[in-house]
Structure formats: structure tokens, C-alpha cells
Amino acid sequence: MTSIFDQDLPRNPANFAPLSPLSFIERAAEVYPQRLAVVHGDLRRTxxxxxxxxxxxxxxxxxxxxxxxxxxxxxxxxxxxxxxxxxxxxxxxxxxxxxxxxxxxxxxxxxxxxxxxxxxxxxxxxxxxxxxxxxxxxxxxxxxxxxxxxxxxxxxxxxxxxxxxxxxxxxxxxxxxxxxxxxxxxxxxxxxxxxxxxxxxxxxxxHRGAAVNAISNILEWDMGRHPVYLWTLPMFHCNGWCFPWTVAARAGVNVCLRKVEAQAIIDAIKTHGVTHYCGAPIVHGMLVNAPDEMKKGLPTGVKAMVAGAAPPASMIEGMERMGFDLTHVYGLTEVYGPATVCPKHDEWNDVDIGERARLNARQGVRYHLQRDARVIDAQTMKPVPLDGETMGEIMFRGNITMKGYLKNKAATDEAFGGGWFHTGDLAVQYPDGYIKIKDRSKDIIISGGENISSIEVEDVLYRHPDVLAAAVVAKPDAKWGETPCAFVELKAGASVTAQDIVAHCEKHLAGFKVPKAVVFGELPKTSTGKIQKFELRKQAGSAAAIDV
The missing domain is CATH 3.40.50.980 (Rossmann fold)
Known part of the structure; x- marks a missing residue:
């Protein structure tokens, strides 16, 4: 039966238009034709x-x-x-x-x-x-x-x-x-x-997903008109998390950057009055660990967005010292980049840095215009209890989700099983609704029948003052099946032994979760700064992974 609200009320060009981020640049050019849009070296374009x-x-x-x-x-x-x-x-x-x-x-x-x-x-x-x-x-x-x-x-x-x-x-x-x-x-x-x-x-x-995620970016950051956005995040990565379209919607400035280097980033922030930038933890860590002399004169209040891994306490503390405002987001290529955010609450300012880091390290809640994000039991397809303990899989549904995989119906059908997009990320959900990743399903270490979250061990490693980057993978073990192997990248000038790393972990972890092997060196990373665990898994079974 047709509703009375549908009778003689047809959809037409006067009352309906498809959503597309292309309309954002059209409006920016109409309303702010002479405002600066692009900066690249000496080049300026409106x-x-x-x-x-x-x-x-x-x-x-x-x-x-x-x-x-x-x-x-x-x-x-x-x-x-x-x-x-x-x-x-x-x-x-x-x-x-x-x-x-x-x-x-x-x-x-x-x-x-x-x-x-x-x-x-x-x-x-x-x-x-x-x-x-x-x-x-x-x-x-x-x-x-x-x-x-x-x-x-x-x-x-x-x-x-x-x-x-x-x-x-x-x-x-x-x-x-x-x-x-x-x-x-x-x-x-x-x-x-x-x-x-x-x-x-x-x-x-x-087009719809690109438009609504671009708008969600504005809402999550409370982004005002004419932001000055620094391109530290590659635009090839999830279309720069949809920020090319976001910046156009706000008639902001795109400060272009050929190479992501600490000096270039700091110079750009100082020179152009940068207000916003995004990046993987490695980018923010690069700034935090830059020499104080290089950072002298940096403006405060710059808004930074981090994704790729939970920001460790040392990073949050370092960003606070610089006067930067860090927002933690989470997502995947399949959800246009970030599709959850960890909104901060005023009362979090009253707790110590360790607790604030724990709260900020959560993946948070759905983006404004994403329909839903929740932790679900993949077998029953029912949400897990909001107890911060019961593990399930993070799943999304809504407009900020891909159409599917090109020429791959089987993978598309599998990804959308049960009417949700399955991320493969294992997590818990707290009473306040905030999601916290525990691990990728493939990254869980099963040692003697006990599940060990590699992320939990990594969080502890990041608390060590001399650790710049860390990753934990499974190392084959004749007795336990597999045990944690820690790969650690130290800060410049640091001198730490494997025994020091183990002793640090023993203070914070149950004995079976403590790494049984430690490897020092620069960690392999993708072009977007994510640590390549598949490369580390290859190394974990080799002589380079020394038992301690």
C-alpha cells in the first residue's frame, strides 16, 4: 500500500540530488574564488x-x-x-x-x-x-x-x-x-x-560514501572554515582519508609536501600556519622525537589525527608538550579510511597520563555519518556484551563502506556476510560503547593453548622510555607451539639490552605473555607508516630472533 506521504510527491531534480564530493569544489570556487587553495613551494593557486x-x-x-x-x-x-x-x-x-x-x-x-x-x-x-x-x-x-x-x-x-x-x-x-x-x-x-x-x-x-566521510571528517574535528591542511598522509592511501574533498568543502588550503620528513613538516607548519594534518604513528613520533632546537617556534593548537595503531603514552605526552591536539581514529581501506573516532571527554583531563593514554588508545565509536560500528560474535552475529572483556570482531555497516571488491564476488560476499562488513580485527567493547582492538585475527599468539594479544604486549613495550617503535609476532616454539617475539626499534642514542626489555615487560605482563625473544633494528613499514608484520613473521623463525 502506498503511503499518503508518497502519493503525488515524486522525486525530481528540484527536491533530490545525488550526493557527491564534487559539489564541494564547485561551491568553494563560487563562494571563495580568490581564497588560497593550494601551496606547493613557490606555487600558489586559488x-x-x-x-x-x-x-x-x-x-x-x-x-x-x-x-x-x-x-x-x-x-x-x-x-x-x-x-x-x-x-x-x-x-x-x-x-x-x-x-x-x-x-x-x-x-x-x-x-x-x-x-x-x-x-x-x-x-x-x-x-x-x-x-x-x-x-x-x-x-x-x-x-x-x-x-x-x-x-x-x-x-x-x-x-x-x-x-x-x-x-x-x-x-x-x-x-x-x-x-x-x-x-x-x-x-x-x-x-x-x-x-x-x-x-x-x-x-x-x-560518490555517496566519499561525500559523507568527507563531511564526517569535518564533524569529528569541528573543522571551521578555511583550515590550513598539511599533506603528510599520502593521498593514494584511501584517497587521503577523503581529506581532498574535506578541504574543498571548507575552502581550506592544501599545503602539498613531496616527502614526509621532520624538518619539512615543521617548516611547513611554521611557515604556512598549518592547523590540521593526519598520519600514521610514525609521522607523529617523528615530530615528538625531533630535536628541540628544530621544534622551537612551533605554534600550539595544531590538530593532528592518528591512525594505524593505538598512540602510546609517550606519543600522547610528547604531543601534549608540543601543544598539539591529537585525535585517534580507526578504519580500513574498505571503509574510506577512518570510520570510528575516539572523542575525548573533559573529565579525561583530570586523570594521569597513563590513564589518559589508555582511554585515548581505544578505537572509539562510529563516525558521525556511519550507520553503525560494533563488536560482534562472528559465529552468532550478535553483539558481544559491553564489558570490556568479551572478544569479538569489529564490524561496520552504513554509507561509509565500500561497494565491494572489483571482479571478486566471492571476497565481497564473504566480507559482507550477515549484512555487516567484517574487518578481521578482534576487539572488545566497553560499557561506554567505546571499542578497543585486541588484535587482528591472524595476529593472536596462541601459546600453550592461551591466547596472547600482540597489541597488549606492544602497548607495554611502548611504555619503555627508549622504545621508538615495537611489534610483536608469534615465534614457532617446540614446547608451546608459539611464543611472543618482540621486534624493537630504539630511539637514537639509546642503549638497551634484550634482558632490559624482558625485565620491563615482566613488570606489567603475566609471565606467559612476556616476549621470549627480542630483535633490535629498524622495523619494516609500508608507505603509510604501518609496520609490516608479515615481514617480521618471516624473521621470527630465523636466527635473527634471539631467545632470552
């Missing part, structure tokens, strides 16, 4: 100029036959063309595929083939690896290659494409009449997962 360039890019792609359903790959660092790609490519109807700039040629070739890229835009720094990747493609379909130039790139590289980026844009119409998607479910971006085993999976984002 929102009007950036919008015009995005329309030119969309037009130029369309004139080369790129349109709806076509993938356009980009191999770019955090530079102005990468900002433009987030708008210009989907304005043409195409799907943006931002490639991880640290991948090898074989991985890139797989992604170009799997995503059926019709064009690729390449920064000169990555021309060599891209040339190899193109040669390795199995798809014989023609590929339009566009070369970018950058005044801040100091190397010498031969162009590999048929067009230079600026010439390509010049051939596009500055008044290109782009249209929002007819359906907000249309794909806007394709992002590949890490692919630690086998080929990576292609995660497809839709």
Missing part, C-alpha cells in the same frame, strides 16, 4: 584557479575518449596534480585509481590490468617504475600516458608519455559542463589493499 584546472582535466580526458566506467590511474606524490585528480577525473565520469608510489613494477602492472586503466598520470619521480609496469601489462588495450613536471623534483627523467600534463590541461575546456553522477552509487575511486599475500584486492568507493 579555488577558482584549481576548479578551472579540474574542469580542464575532465574535458581533456573526455576528448580522449575517457568517460563513465573508465579507470584513470595516477602515480603521484602529494602535489597539486594529485589534488586536481580527485576532482577532475571523476568530473569526466571516470574512476580515480590512485596508485601506491612505493610499489614495484609488477604490482603496478597488475593494478593497471585489473582496473583496466584507460589513462595514467605520472610524476617524474616514478617514471622509471611506471615505464617497467607498462611494459609488463598483459592487457594490449592502448593506455594514454600523461607526464607531470614539478619544479620541486630535482632529478632528471626522460618523459615516458605522449603528453605533458600542462599541455594536456591547456587542451581542455575551462568551462567544461560536467554533471554530478546520475546515481550517487556510481564509483568514484578504486583503491587497492596492501596485498601481503597474493594479489591485492580492488576496493571500489561510491
Amino acid at each position: 579555488w577558482s584557479e584549481v576548479y578551472t584546472r579540474c574542469r580542464r582535466l575532465a574535458s581533456a580526458l573526455a576528448r580522449r575518449g575517457v568517460g563513465k566506467g573508465d579507470a584513470v590511474a595516477v602515480m603521484l606524490p602529494n602535489t597539486p596534480p594529485m589534488v586536481e585528480a580527485h576532482f577532475g577525473i571523476p568530473m569526466s565520469g571516470a574512476v580515480l585509481n590512485a596508485l601506491n608510489t612505493r610499489l614495484d613494477a609488477e604490482s603496478i602492472a597488475f593494478m593497471l590490468d585489473h582496473g583496466e586503466a584507460k589513462a595514467v598520470i605520472v610524476d617524474p619521480e616514478f617514471a622509471g617504475v611506471m615505464k617497467k609496469a607498462i611494459a609488463l601489462r598483459k592487457n594490449s588495450r592502448p593506455l594514454l600516458v600523461v607526464d607531470v613536471s614539478d619544479a620541486l623534483f630535482t632529478g632528471t627523467v626522460e618523459p615516458i608519455g605522449e603528453a605533458a600534463y600542462e599541455d594536456f590541461l591547456a587542451g581542455g575546456d575551462p568551462e567544461f559542463a560536467w554533471e554530478p553522477p546520475a546515481d550517487e552509487w556510481d564509483a568514484i575511486a578504486l583503491n587497492y589493499t596492501s596485498g601481503t599475500t597474493g594479489n591485492p584486492k580492488g576496493v571500489v568507493y561510491h
Whole structure:
């Protein structure tokens, strides 16, 4: 039966429009045409100029036959063309595929083939690896290659494409009449997962999810108009957690950064009055551990967002000393980057740093515009008790969840089993509703039949004043099946023995949870700063892991 509220009340263009983050840049250019939008070295561009360039890019792609359903790959660092790609490519109807700039040629070739890229835009720094990747493609379909130039790139590289980026844009119409998607479910971006085993999976984002996550970013940070956002987080990673679209929505400033280095970050914050930035723990740790002389003159009140691992007490304390405001978020590629946040409460300021770190280290509660995030028993598909002890799997549902995995129905069906997105992260949920990860299902160490959370042991290791980074994995053991093996990266100048590390852990952990082996050295990390545990698992069974 039709409701009286539906009779003679049709959906039409006057009362309904599909959600898309592309509308954000259109508004920024209309309302704040002369406001600064992009900073890159000596380059300055306004929102009007950036919008015009995005329309030119969309037009130029369309004139080369790129349109709806076509993938356009980009191999770019955090530079102005990468900002433009987030708008210009989907304005043409195409799907943006931002490639991880640290991948090898074989991985890139797989992604170009799997995503059926019709064009690729390449920064000169990555021309060599891209040339190899193109040669390795199995798809014989023609590929339009566009070369970018950058005044801040100091190397010498031969162009590999048929067009230079600026010439390509010049051939596009500055008044290109782009249209929002007819359906907000249309794909806007394709992002590949890490692919630690086998080929990576292609995660497809839709316009609706990109728009609502971009807005949620604003709400979680109470972000006012015209923020100055520093690009420390790679834009190829979950589309920079949707912040290219967030910054446009607030008509802010994109401060571009080719390389993430402590001096460059600190200089940018001082020079441009940076108000916000995001990054993995390693980025924040880099600033905390930078020499005091380098940090002299840093402004206070900078808002920092951290994800990738729970921030240890030493990081929270270090950020507080710098006067930075740290917000902890959690998510995955499949949920557009962050989809939960750990909102701080005023009463947390009254507890000691250890307790504040424990509270802030939780993954928190759902993002504003995510429908739900909860810890669920994967067998019964019922929520676990909110007791902070019963373990289950973190699951999401709502608009901030991918369409699915490209060309992989089996993996998509498995990921969405029971009407929830299954993260594979094991966690508990506290009486206040806050979620706390205990481990990845594959990272739980089972020693003598007892479950050991690697994250719990890592939290203790981070409390040691000389530990810069730590990771714990299972080490095969003839008697116990497996035991914890700690990989520790020390702060510069520190002198600590394996016995010191074990003695520290014994003060805070039950005996069976204490690492039975310790390995010192720099930890292998992904391009986004996440520690590569699969590499450490390989090492844990070798002679490098010394029993203590």
C-alpha cells in the first residue's frame, strides 16, 4: 500500500540530488574564488584557479575518449596534480585509481590490468617504475600516458608519455559542463589493499560514501572554515582519508609536501600556519622525537589525527608538550579510511597520563555519518556484551563502506556476510560503547593453548622510555607451539639490552605473555607508516630472533 506521504510527491531534480564530493569544489570556487587553495613551494593557486584546472582535466580526458566506467590511474606524490585528480577525473565520469608510489613494477602492472586503466598520470619521480609496469601489462588495450613536471623534483627523467600534463590541461575546456553522477552509487575511486599475500584486492568507493566521510571528517574535528591542511598522509592511501574533498568543502588550503620528513613538516607548519594534518604513528613520533632546537617556534593548537595503531603514552605526552591536539581514529581501506573516532571527554583531563593514554588508545565509536560500528560474535552475529572483556570482531555497516571488491564476488560476499562488513580485527567493547582492538585475527599468539594479544604486549613495550617503535609476532616454539617475539626499534642514542626489555615487560605482563625473544633494528613499514608484520613473521623463525 502506498503511503499518503508518497502519493503525488515524486522525486525530481528540484527536491533530490545525488550526493557527491564534487559539489564541494564547485561551491568553494563560487563562494571563495580568490581564497588560497593550494601551496606547493613557490606555487600558489586559488579555488577558482584549481576548479578551472579540474574542469580542464575532465574535458581533456573526455576528448580522449575517457568517460563513465573508465579507470584513470595516477602515480603521484602529494602535489597539486594529485589534488586536481580527485576532482577532475571523476568530473569526466571516470574512476580515480590512485596508485601506491612505493610499489614495484609488477604490482603496478597488475593494478593497471585489473582496473583496466584507460589513462595514467605520472610524476617524474616514478617514471622509471611506471615505464617497467607498462611494459609488463598483459592487457594490449592502448593506455594514454600523461607526464607531470614539478619544479620541486630535482632529478632528471626522460618523459615516458605522449603528453605533458600542462599541455594536456591547456587542451581542455575551462568551462567544461560536467554533471554530478546520475546515481550517487556510481564509483568514484578504486583503491587497492596492501596485498601481503597474493594479489591485492580492488576496493571500489561510491560518490555517496566519499561525500559523507568527507563531511564526517569535518564533524569529528569541528573543522571551521578555511583550515590550513598539511599533506603528510599520502593521498593514494584511501584517497587521503577523503581529506581532498574535506578541504574543498571548507575552502581550506592544501599545503602539498613531496616527502614526509621532520624538518619539512615543521617548516611547513611554521611557515604556512598549518592547523590540521593526519598520519600514521610514525609521522607523529617523528615530530615528538625531533630535536628541540628544530621544534622551537612551533605554534600550539595544531590538530593532528592518528591512525594505524593505538598512540602510546609517550606519543600522547610528547604531543601534549608540543601543544598539539591529537585525535585517534580507526578504519580500513574498505571503509574510506577512518570510520570510528575516539572523542575525548573533559573529565579525561583530570586523570594521569597513563590513564589518559589508555582511554585515548581505544578505537572509539562510529563516525558521525556511519550507520553503525560494533563488536560482534562472528559465529552468532550478535553483539558481544559491553564489558570490556568479551572478544569479538569489529564490524561496520552504513554509507561509509565500500561497494565491494572489483571482479571478486566471492571476497565481497564473504566480507559482507550477515549484512555487516567484517574487518578481521578482534576487539572488545566497553560499557561506554567505546571499542578497543585486541588484535587482528591472524595476529593472536596462541601459546600453550592461551591466547596472547600482540597489541597488549606492544602497548607495554611502548611504555619503555627508549622504545621508538615495537611489534610483536608469534615465534614457532617446540614446547608451546608459539611464543611472543618482540621486534624493537630504539630511539637514537639509546642503549638497551634484550634482558632490559624482558625485565620491563615482566613488570606489567603475566609471565606467559612476556616476549621470549627480542630483535633490535629498524622495523619494516609500508608507505603509510604501518609496520609490516608479515615481514617480521618471516624473521621470527630465523636466527635473527634471539631467545632470552
